[in-house]
Amino acid sequence: MRWSQVFIPTLREVPAEAEAASHRLLLRAGYIRQVSAGIFASLFLAQRSFLKITQIIREEMNRIGAQEFYLPALNPAELWQESGRWSADVLFKFKDRGGHDLCLGMTHEEEMTNIARSELRSYKQLPQIWYQIQEKFRDEPRPKSGLLRLRQFMMKDSYSFDLDDAGLDLSYQKHVDAYHRIFTRCGLKYLHVEAYSGMMGGRVSSEFTAPAESGEDWIASCECGYAANLEKAESKAPPVSDPPGDAPLEPFSTPGQKTIDDLVRFTREGPERLIKTLDYIVESKPVVVLLRGDHSLSETKFASLLGTGTYRPATPDEAFALHGAHLGSLGPVGLKGARLIADRALEGRKLMIAGANRDDTHLRNVTPGRDFAAEYHDVREVAAGDLCIRCGRPLRLTKAVELGHVFKLGRRYSETMHATVLNAQGQESPLVMGSYGIGVERILSAAAEQNHDADGMFLPRAIAPFDVILTAANMDDARVRDAAGELYQQMLDASIEVLFDDRSERPGVKFKDADLIGVPFRVTVGSKKIQQETAEIFDRSTRQNQDVRLQELLGVLGKKLAPSS
RNA sequence: CGGGGCGUGGCGCAGCCUGGUAGCGCGCUUGCCUUGGGCGCAAGAGGUCCGCGGUUCGAAUCCGCGCGCCCCGACCA
Numbered sequence: 001m002r003w004s005q006v007f008i009p010t011l012r013e014v015p016a017e018a019e020a021a022s023h024r025l026l027l028r029a030g031y032i033r034q035v036s037a038g039i040f041a042s043l044f045l046a047q048r049s050f051l052k053i054t055q056i057i058r059e060e061m062n063r064i065g066a067q068e069f070y071l072p073a074l075n076p077a078e079l080w081q082e083s084g085r086w087s088a089d090v091l092f093k094f095k096d097r098g099g100h101d102l103c104l105g106m107t108h109e110e111e112m113t114n115i116a117r118s119e120l121r122s123y124k125q126l127p128q129i130w131y132q133i134q135e136k137f138r139d140e141p142r143p144k145s146g147l148l149r150l151r152q153f154m155m156k157d158s159y160s161f162d163l164d165d166a167g168l169d170l171s172y173q174k175h176v177d178a179y180h181r182i183f184t185r186c187g188l189k190y191l192h193v194e195a196y197s198g199m200m201g202g203r204v205s206s207e208f209t210a211p212a213e214s215g216e217d218w219i220a221s222c223e224c225g226y227a228a229n230l231e232k233a234e235s236k237a238p239p240v241s242d243p244p245g246d247a248p249l250e251p252f253s254t255p256g257q258k259t260i261d262d263l264v265r266f267t268r269e270g271p272e273r274l275i276k277t278l279d280y281i282v283e284s285k286p287v288v289v290l291l292r293g294d295h296s297l298s299e300t301k302f303a304s305l306l307g308t309g310t311y312r313p314a315t316p317d318e319a320f321a322l323h324g325a326h327l328g329s330l331g332p333v334g335l336k337g338a339r340l341i342a343d344r345a346l347e348g349r350k351l352m353i354a355g356a357n358r359d360d361t362h363l364r365n366v367t368p369g370r371d372f373a374a375e376y377h378d379v380r381e382v383a384a385g386d387l388c389i390r391c392g393r394p395l396r397l398t399k400a401v402e403l404g405h406v407f408k409l410g411r412r413y414s415e416t417m418h419a420t421v422l423n424a425q426g427q428e429s430p431l432v433m434g435s436y437g438i439g440v441e442r443i444l445s446a447a448a449e450q451n452h453d454a455d456g457m458f459l460p461r462a463i464a465p466f467d468v469i470l471t472a473a474n475m476d477d478a479r480v481r482d483a484a485g486e487l488y489q490q491m492l493d494a495s496i497e498v499l500f501d502d503r504s505e506r507p508g509v510k511f512k513d514a515d516l517i518g519v520p521f522r523v524t525v526g527s528k529k530i531q532q533e534t535a536e537i538f539d540r541s542t543r544q545n546q547d548v549r550l551q552e553l554l555g556v557l558g559k560k561l562a563p564s565s
Numbered sequence: 566c567g568g569g570g571c572g573u574g575g576c577g578c579a580g581c582c583u584g585g586u587a588g589c590g591c592g593c594u595u596g597c598c599u600u601g602g603g604c605g606c607a608a609g610a611g612g613u614c615c616g617c618g619g620u621u622c623g624a625a626u627c628c629g630c631g632c633g634c635c636c637c638g639a640c641c642a
Contacts, residue, residue, distance in 0.1 A: 009575095011575095011576065011577095011592090012576080012577090012591065012592075012603065013576055013577045013578095013590095013591070013592090014576090014577080015576065015577080016571080016576090016577070016578090016634095016635080017571090017634060017635050017636095018635090019635070019636070034634090036633085036634090037633085037634065037635090085642070088642065089640095090640095090641070090642085106642080107642070109642085138641085140640090140641075141566075141639085141640055141641075142638095142639090142640080142641090144635085144636085149641085197642090216641090407642095435642095471601095473600080473601055474600055474601080475600095476600075477600085505600095505603090506599080506600055506601090506602085506603075506604065507600065507601045507602065508600090508601075508602035508603050508604080509602085509603050510601095510602085510603095511601075511602045511603085512602065512603050513603085515602090524601080526601055527600085527601085528601080529601095
């Protein structure tokens with residue numbers, strides 16, 4: 001391709017709305033333009049990149065025996081009403097001219113299951129893995145960060161159908177293997193982490209995430225290999241020492257001391273010596289949660305434990321009705337009429353401080369187990385400084401972009417949608433399903449996040465729109481023009497994907513653009529060096545410049561391109 | 566959905582407080598010049614000042630109501 005003939009609208013200045021690095025860069029480099037919140041047009045460079053990414057995905061999916069489909073995004077309401085997801089508020093819904101309810105698919109469990117149930121009859125047809133690479137639509141409450149959270153986006157989603165759990169385990173593992181190959185081939189730094197499955201999800205799920213500044217997920221990881229999404233991550237709190245011996249409960253006056261911070265100042269005890277009492281109303285019943293003063297509740301763990309997402313913090317009036325005291329003096333001792341859940345970090349502790357359920361009063365020497373009985377569960381969010389549950393070393397917390405999610409769905413859809421096959425005994429048996437997604441735009445965004453500097457991007461070769469940019473420093477110099485033209489032809493003949501910058505711009509402009517757009521190598525032909533029959537090969541990621549004789553250039557370049565191909 | 570910010574040629578911004586000719590830089594067009602890191606000179610083109618309503622002799626500017634976009638939080642099958 002000749003730059004003079006293609007559309008690559010690079011920007012010198014950054015549009016004000018772009019904050020995330022990948023968003024800024026992809027705009028400036030002329031990859032994308034925004035149409036509306038969370039809706040982007042992919043221009044020439046972006047589309048080239050996406051085609052490379054989807055090709056890698058396709059090859060690796062095909063390698064595990066998955067079959068590519070193409071399904072409609074436009075769905076009748078009935079399908080979603082049947083699965084129970086019609087009420088999802090991120091689902092785009094509307095009516096056709098006949099007044100029929102329709103929606104745009106946000107994933108394709110319903111459609112895939114629908115095909116499976118009407119076509120799969122026998123266990124002998126299993127296992128099946130079906131996938132597609134298609135647009136998904138989600139009415140996100142808050143689209144953001146360029147291509148990182150979109151309302152319309154491209155997703156590879158696959159679905160496995162097995163007769164039993166053992167089969168599902170196998171299909172799941174195939175996907176995990178394929179995903180490792182996909183993200184490795186895309187040249188990304190990534191982590192495979194344990195994930196929270198969501199209220200509607202199955203039992204097991206894990207995510208592939210790319211550490212990046214603009215990521216929305218927090219990942220806890222350890223040298224020993226343990227890694228989990230913060231929603232799911234478990235940890236040991238560093239040990240805390242309580243006073244020795246034993247002592248009876250002792251109320252003391254704490255006028256006006258309401259928050260943990262207040263009490264820390266007032267009592268001169270550390271926050272880890274306090275018990276934090278939180279009241280929730282769960283499906284109209286009160287649930288009281290106890291945490292260490294310096295810990296915070298993980299709402300996903302809490303919801304997961306409750307088995308429902310229908311809960312809210314209690315109002316001050318409701319808390320008063322339950323405890324006989326106002327917020328700020330609540331505690332577990334003597335509490336009746338509520339389910340009492342304590343975080344595991346309180347197990348085995350003693351002589352702590354908690355609210356007395358009397359206004360402006362707290363209790364000293366509160367000892368879990370002796371002074372109140374609670375169910376112990378892990379309900380707190382991992383905090384900086386916590387230790388790995390496997391090996392005891394300190395956990396790292398990293399921001400990351402979720403690239404892919406693999407789920408063991410089990411029978412959630414096959415049961416609600418009656419998708420069964422006959423097993424070897426001739427009995428109807430619900431299909432055991434898995435679902436597996438990859439966000440295509442997020443791969444490009446994560447690569448930009450991970451591979452950029454002040455001047456622009458240096459994308460991994462496998463997903464960069466071109467392998468090489470051939471820069472003719474001065475098109476008015478006939479020797480330069482001829483030599484560059486010849487090199488261009490040689491590269492085309494060698495199947496190197498080359499963008500020939502033949503514009504009659506000043507060299508500075510061309511170098512700036514070349515640095516910006518994410519092509520891994522630049523070959524520069526200039527007036528001075530052409531007289532020595534040499535040109536330069538510039539490695540964008542390392543910024544190493546190398547003079548190479550013209551007749552050797554193709555060979556040297558070929559070697560540089562080879563390793564990652 | 567709560568909090569904050571912004572909306573003025575393609576992009577980045579000033580003007581708004583204190584109402585009276587719509588401006589600057591970049592980009593774009595043409596000519597000259599220059600040619601290894603966004604060069605210089607000159608001449609141009611390009612604007613429903615987000616929309617609607619109100620106040621006023623007069624509104625980009627003041628008031629009201631909307632809409633859009635960004636950020637933080639909530640949410641995220």
